[in-house]
Amino acid sequence: MDERQLERMAQELGREQARxxxxxxxxxxxxxxxxxxxxxxxxxxxxxxxxxxxxxPVAAAAAIVLGAVFGIQQLGGPGAxxxxxxxxxxxxxxLAEEELSAVLDSLEYEAPVYELVPVALADLNExxxxxxxxxxxG
Amino acid sequence: xxxxxxxxxPLDAQLIAEWRSGDEGAAAELVRRHTPxxxxxxxxxxAREDLDDLVQETFFRAFRRIETxxxxxxxxTWLMAIASNALKDLRRRAKGRTVLTLEERxxxxxxxxxxxxxxxxxxxxxxxxxxxxxxxMQRDVFxxxxxxxxxxxxxxxxxxxxxxxxxxxxHQAVKxxxxxxxx
Numbered sequence: 001m002d003e004r005q006l007e008r009m010a011q012e013l014g015r016e017q018a019r020x021x022x023x024x025x026x027x028x029x030x031x032x033x034x035x036x037x038x039x040x041x042x043x044x045x046x047x048x049x050x051x052x053x054x055x056x057p058v059a060a061a062a063a064i065v066l067g068a069v070f071g072i073q074q075l076g077g078p079g080a081x082x083x084x085x086x087x088x089x090x091x092x093x094x095l096a097e098e099e100l101s102a103v104l105d106s107l108e109y110e111a112p113v114y115e116l117v118p119v120a121l122a123d124l125n126e127x128x129x130x131x132x133x134x135x136x137x138g
Numbered sequence: 139x140x141x142x143x144x145x146x147x148p149l150d151a152q153l154i155a156e157w158r159s160g161d162e163g164a165a166a167e168l169v170r171r172h173t174p175x176x177x178x179x180x181x182x183x184x185a186r187e188d189l190d191d192l193v194q195e196t197f198f199r200a201f202r203r204i205e206t207x208x209x210x211x212x213x214x215t216w217l218m219a220i221a222s223n224a225l226k227d228l229r230r231r232a233k234g235r236t237v238l239t240l241e242e243r244x245x246x247x248x249x250x251x252x253x254x255x256x257x258x259x260x261x262x263x264x265x266x267x268x269x270x271x272x273x274x275m276q277r278d279v280f281x282x283x284x285x286x287x288x289x290x291x292x293x294x295x296x297x298x299x300x301x302x303x304x305x306x307x308x309h310q311a312v313k314x315x316x317x318x319x320x321x
Contacts, residue, residue, distance in 0.1 A: 003312055007284040009261070014182040014285075018178040021177045023173035024170060026173050027166040030194050030197045031169075
């Protein structure tokens, strides 16, 4: 067998299978796929372009919400309170009177605040001690 | 040996430029024009029932990376190189799955054929098996040149090798095929 004969035979290879293929249908299928791919890419491009414009406020809001959730978790979760009736890690000495009232109001805590505060007599100055004695005497 | 060139209509380069500027009709014309030759190449290289999918996949990959087509090789030859990669990828994915060999496929009943036709078909079957048994580079170079009529220079461009290497691959393929067929 010479090379020319081999080439002639090679030219016949696959001819039968190729005959079953419809080039028009192939063209339609390829274009459909390209269009679908193009639409997907365009969608991604739109999404990628958004953060600089419309998504910026959304991202900021999401950051605030996540920050709040994280903060609540750091405090022991919603409703978790220390033995003194206050949120964990927040001492009364860290709050002003107005802040303390606001916190207790928000928790609808109606018990007298000072009942739960451990105060030793040694912590009171002269005026406070006098006021306390007057209260006890009625 | 020449690559089939459309008797009329725009050249491939013109259609490619039109597709680059977004003309779908140009892409469709390229598919219609090159599907038969591409299908023959893929079928000879070993594509079977997945031939249709592979042809589509080849065009899809080609159009998506059309910017990388420099025009140094013919579009048809460039397509064959992409097709060869698509076939390789498909085989890699299908590894482990049952693949029908040539012997297992349903072949036409040859007992009704005249003796000469039977011998001819047998020879073609042996050639087909032998081509598919070649190392991929030898197979691609052989089919591009012997089946598609491409020149060594464009084969080398499409397969990203040198002209000398393409020539060597071709001659090694011919030697192996002749040895197989003359057994």
